Amino acid sequence: MQTNHNEPHNRHLGWRYLVIAVVISALAVAFLYAAGVLGEKGVTAQKFVNLQQGRSSHPGFRRAHAKGMCVSGEFESSGALAAYSTSEVFQQGSHGFVGRFSIAGNNPTAPDLKAPVRSLALSFAFNDGQQWRLAMNTPPVMAVSTPEDFFQQLVALSPDAKTGKRDPQKIKDFFAVHPESKDFNAWRASYTPTNSFADEQYHSINAFYLVDGQGNQQAVRWAAVPNASPTLELESNTADALRMDLLNKLKNGPVSFDMVFSFADASDDESNPAIAWPNERKTLTAGTINITSSEAQTNGACDGIRFDPLILPQGIEPTNDPILRARSAAYAESYRRRAREQLLGEIEGVEK
Ligand code: HEM
Incomplete structure (x- = not known):
């Protein structure tokens, strides 16, 4: 009878392969989880930007808020917030800025x-x-x-693969299982778009902390409140109606907004961007934004800027709102894509 002297050795090898296979599988699962391929918790900047850019991305452009125009001007700070934050921007005086008006969406010619x-x-x-x-x-x-929920909201809003159109039922169903959307939907029901960028009110939505010289924190949201009276007539009925209107208004002088800060009190959750704060909250006007000039996005001063909400000076700090981190990562990913395309000359030939 022949004995197989290799048998214990083979059994040993079998175990080794099994252990290696288990380790490799565990690493693969961990990698896929971290990359956001598995599980609801795994929304990533890449997944957000893939969804936002949709099927036909526009090379060289922002993947969200793709259509816009650069502006510049001065913020005249009243000094009213200097006691709450060490940031230079709140010291009384004039502070220059580069800005951008835009509309939501991924189409630069919408x-x-x-x-x-x-x-x-x-x-x-x-x-x-x-x-x-x-x-x-x-x-x-x-x-x-x-x-995670914002990602699902974008999924519900995405055009159907077959019809190419949004399915209103999907977004209805989404809101039905998200009662926290109550304040947003109340705003949506009462909001009428104006005829101009200059007479809209714009909001920070997410809250931040103002930090004073002693390290005291005050949670705030802010709004740019227009000083322009309502624009009664549309400047034009073309795709660029808002841009044409702003260009005309700027010929007659600055377009201005007050920067009004709302102060949270102890009952407000500053980490939750879905819940409105009561109107009775204390407000202070930090100063006036005066927009004095504009230029096209193409080669304009705003084109190379990503408006990442976590780029903050000393004296302004982020709250624990998880949306802020998601935004920061997504803006970087969108910027990475468009900067690469611009560098390689893969830019769509449309006016930006
Ligand atoms: C998780 C939530 C959000 C995601 C994933 C997201 C994603 C993005 C992305 C990818 C861009 C393009 C960035 C670039 O290429 O420079 C963008 C632009 C923008 N987002 Fe968001 N966003 C989110 C929430 C918000 C909120 C809450 C606000 C409200 C203040 C906001 C306001 C804007 C504005 C104004 C722009 C255009 C900025 C510009 O002119 O370049 N976003 N967003």
Whole structure:
């Protein structure tokens, strides 16, 4: 009878392969989870930006708020917030900025008047190298409080693969299981888009802390409140109606907004961007934004700026709102894509 001297050795090898296979599988699962491929918790910047850019991305453009125009001007600070924050921006005086008006969506040639959301973003750069970037939208609150739920909201809003159209039932169903969208839907029901970028009100939505010299924190939200009286007639009925209107208004002088800060009290949850704060909250006007000039996005001063809400100067700090981190990561991913395309000359030939 022959004995197999290799048998114990083979059995040993079998176990080794099994252990290696288990370790590799565990690593693969962990990798897929971290990459956001598995599980609801795994929304990533890449998944957000894939969804936002949709099937036909526009090379060289922002993957959200793709259509816009650069503006610049001065913020005249009243000094009213200097006691609450050490930031230079709140010291009385004049602070220059580069900004951008935009409409939501991924299409850089979309008709201005069809967009559900309009936006104003500002970027301040101070002499000591500090910066403040802020992006504001027309709604005062988000519909949901977490990146995961916002992702599902975007899924519900995405066009159906077969019809190419949105399914209103899907978004209805989404809101039905998200009662926290109550404040957003109340705003939506009462909101009528204006005829101009200049007479909209724009909101920070997310809250931040003002921090004074002693380290005291005060949670705030802010709004750019228009000084322009309502624009009764549309400037034009073309796809660029809002841009044409702003260009005309700027010929007659600055377009201005007051920067009004609302102060949270102990009963407000500053980490939840879906819940409106009561109107009775204390407010202070930090100063006036005067927009004095504009230029096209193409090669404009705002094109290379991503308005990442976590780029903050000393004296302004983020709250624990998880949306802020998700935004920061998504803006970087969108920027990475468009910067690469611009570098390689893969830019769509349309006016930005
Ligand atoms: C998780 C939630 C959000 C995600 C994933 C998201 C994603 C994005 C992305 C990818 C961009 C393009 C960035 C670039 O290429 O520079 C963008 C732009 C923008 N977002 Fe958001 N966003 C979110 C929430 C918000 C909220 C709450 C606001 C409200 C203040 C907001 C306001 C804006 C504005 C104003 C712009 C255009 C900024 C500009 O002019 O470049 N976003 N967003």
